């Protein structure tokens with residue numbers, strides 16, 4: 001397919017997403033099934049265009065003063081791909097499978113309109129109802145922060161130190177352009193361009209042998225900031241598929257006891273295979289069975305309870321631009337209730353002098369600061385560990401990392417703009433010694 005034909009295909013997919021209200025991944029898959037002639041490069045190119053339109057949905061429509069699928073694609077080419085009007089016109093010449101030629105009004109919009117005078121939620125491409133919350137946490141920087149949250153994310157890997165060394169893996173993944181991540185001592189990064197194909201990490205020997213896992217650097221750092229140590233008893237209360245469990249196990253170097261559970265047993269399903277591939281032998285997976293408390297035998301015993309809380313995932317918008325536009329206030333309310341519940345559940349598990357590490361992949365203050373304030377008010381036995389002390393686990397990187405993050409008396413916030421990671425909030429709280 002020509003680059004121009006890919007544009008036409010992307011317009012078709014965006015139209016399907018809008019009119020049939022299907023998730024983007026499904027619409028792309030259906031397009032692929034109906035157009036079997038398209039090669040993997042074409043599919044990757046079309047996916048890249050569609051995801052970029054979703055990332056820039058509001059600003060692209062503003063630039064074009066029109067929110068049709070075609071208008072948003074054209075606006076995105078200017079806003080995201082930085083194409084000038086003549087380059088766009090050369091692609092859209094109506095020949096073969098190319099989009100129709102630009103109209104006079106499209107030309108003029110592409111040549112002159114910008115988001116300089118657009119409201120913050122349009123310029124930053126986020127749902128209007130979240131403007132108050134983003135203003136609360138980022139103030140006048142919210143457009144810049146949200147714009148970074150709308151950018152493309154790299155593929156990050158965590159080297160599993162139980163099985164591999166970062167230097168060695170770096171060498172063996174050079175053919176994929178891997179580099180070291182700036183903050184995590186365990187991280188590798190593969191930057192993906194607009195038309196990048198899936199680098200096929202799951203087929204790499206390092207992956208098959210358990211030497212690497214796919215994990216955003218922010219998620220790696222959230223686990224590191226929990227400060228899990230060899231010999232401790234650690235409970236991963238919202239373990240899900242086990243991303244943090246694997247990171248905690250590596251920090252514990254196979255020493256101590258790691259218990260992982262989740263309210264939803266289906267989320268835990270992949271964890272067994274992942275633990276075995278990673279060579280982890282000190283983890284005990286507690287699958288919930290009915291309403292009984294699966295952790296009743298280990299009350300008051302944990303040195304650390306990690307709560308990788310259910311959240312809105314606003315910090316991962318750059319990986320899920322589709323979800324950003326589907327998010328509704330009702331979903332935020334449900335998450336806030338779940339978070340308070342899981343925080344309260346952790347209280348009975350922590351031993352005196354032990355700690356809770358509360359993590360979200362959200363930047364919203366209601367899920368972060370406000371949750372911690374409400375929790376410490378409900379549970380006065382717990383107090384927040386000062387963020388600089390929490391970040392000291394990063395040793396020589398601690399000072400620069402502290403300067404890059406947002407800090408509050410409640411915790412540390414990473415963002416794509418400030419730390420180049422997904423958005424993650426981490427708060428560590430200790431329980432008074434008896």
Ligand SMILES: C[S@@+](CC[C@H](N)C(=O)[O-])C[C@H]1O[C@@H](n2cnc3c(N)ncnc32)[C@H](O)[C@@H]1O
Pocket residue numbers: 237238239240241242243244245261262263264267308309310311338341342345
């Ligand atoms: C952010 S996800 C966990 C991701 C996982 N830790 C990882 O790193 O791959 C949040 C998890 O919390 C679980 N959850 C929700 N409410 C819970 C509760 N009250 N107690 C325990 N887990 C809960 C959800 O089922 C979901 O798997």
